[in-house]
Amino acid sequence: MSAGAVRSMTGQGSGSSNCALGAISVELRSVNQRGLKISPRMSDALSPLEPRFEQSIRARIQRGTVQANASFSPSAVAAQGEINVAAIVAYATQLRRVQETVGGDFTIELTGLLELPGAVVSGTVTGASLTLDAEQLWPALVEATDMAIAAMDAMRLTEGEAMAVQLRSETAAIVENLSIIATFAPRVVDAYRQRLETKIRRVLDEHGLEFSPSDLLRDIQLFADRSDISEEVTRLGSHLNMFTQTLQASDASGRKLDFIVQEMFRETNTIGSKAADAEISARVVDIKCGMERMRELVQNIQ
Numbered sequence: 352m353s354a355g356a357v358r359s360m361t362g363q364g365s366g367s368s369n370c371a372l373g374a375i376s377v378e379l380r381s382v383n384q385r386g387l388k389i390s391p392r393m394s395d396a397l398s399p400l401e402p403r404f405e406q407s408i409r410a411r412i413q414r415g416t417v418q419a420n421a422s423f424s425p426s427a428v429a430a431q432g433e434i435n436v437a438a439i440v441a442y443a444t445q446l447r448r449v450q451e452t453v454g455g456d457f458t459i460e461l462t463g464l465l466e467l468p469g470a471v472v473s474g475t476v477t478g479a480s481l482t483l484d485a486e487q488l489w490p491a492l493v494e495a496t497d498m499a500i501a502a503m504d505a506m507r508l509t510e511g512e513a514m515a516v517q518l519r520s521e522t523a524a525i526v527e528n529l530s531i532i533a534t535f536a537p538r539v540v541d542a543y544r545q546r547l548e549t550k551i552r553r554v555l556d557e558h559g560l561e562f563s564p565s566d567l568l569r570d571i572q573l574f575a576d577r578s579d580i581s582e583e584v585t586r587l588g589s590h591l592n593m594f595t596q597t598l599q600a601s602d603a604s605g606r607k608l609d610f611i612v613q614e615m616f617r618e619t620n621t622i623g624s625k626a627a628d629a630e631i632s633a634r635v636v637d638i639k640c641g642m643e644r645m646r647e648l649v650q651n652i653q
Contacts, residue, residue, distance in 0.1 A: 357511035357603045358653040360384065360415035364506060366498025370491040373425040377495040379408070379503045383651040384416040394423040399485040400492055407493065411500050414605060414653045421492060438469045507653065514648050515598060518608075521641045522598075525615075526591055528634045528641075532622065533584050535631050580622045580631075587618040605652030612646045 360383040367376045375397070389405050389412075397404070408419055442464050450457065594611045597603060619642065623635035 356599065356601050357515040358504070358507045359510035359514060360507070360605070360651050360653050361510060362503045362506035364499045364502025364504070366495040366500075366502065368491040368494040368498070370488065371426065372488060372491075373423055375488065375491045375495045376422050376424075377492070377499040378420045379499045380418045381412070381415040381503060381507070384414060387412060387414055388416045389419055390417065391419045391421070393421045396423045396425070396485060397421050397488060397492060400489055403489070404492060404496065407496055408500065411504075412653070421495070423488065435469055438467075439464050442467055511652065514652065515603075518598060518645055518648055519595070521645050522591055522595055525638050525641050526588075528638050529584060529587055529591070532580070532626070532631050532634050535628060535634075536580055536584070536626065538628075580626050583618045583622045583625070587615060587622070590615045590618065603652065605649050608649040608652060609646065612642055612649055616642055616646075 360381055363378070363380045365376065365378045367374060369375075387409065389408055391401050391405050393401055393404065404419070404421060408417060443459055446459050590611055594608060594615070597607050597611065616639070619635060619638050623632060623639075626632070626635075
């Protein structure tokens, strides 16, 4: 198997990047999911970039539920506010008109004007220039996101390789059990023939009767047809080969592996129901236990 062919859907990674406007941090956490679901949570300054942020993750990940958190911490310069001179002048002009109308003598305090709505514009990361500044943050967000995805992917690859090792071990055990079943299968008919012949001879001897060997052979043939598992053994072996090949592929698919395991279960169940033999039944139980462990693993493969 080539390195890194199998990826787990479970993993996490983080990344950060700095720019003139501040620092951006991205944290990704992924768990298993039949499809792909991305749940982004972003600082207000980054919210206009959410669609592209989600798409950049979606382009790199195929399956799983991904919690994607992106936060922004403005630099000291970016966080400073600016006085809206036009708004202050407009407020002062209106107050003077009021003074002229009602009369009296009072002083206009600039500090009081600064508390009025719109008198102070927030830093460059908020306010009316939000969209433009968000665009300026995009390169830093991309860099932090790429770092987080790379870190998470490394973790998913490590876990995926461990899963692949276990899957190969389970597959080898099933192949061994299947080989034993294939050698046991012919004796099932022989054992049935001996039991049937002994029973018939005992009954006929008690009554002093004779029997036709052709009748015995016909009954044995019917049993052999009903209990023949050669086709199921062959198909299960083929499914095991396909599973191994898929696991070795550079783009191993969890969906495909899960489907193959389902087909393997189907053939194994048929073998168990058709083969009237205690040893074969015990091997079938072992195979099904191994397949159940395989199914749990492949459901967490990307």
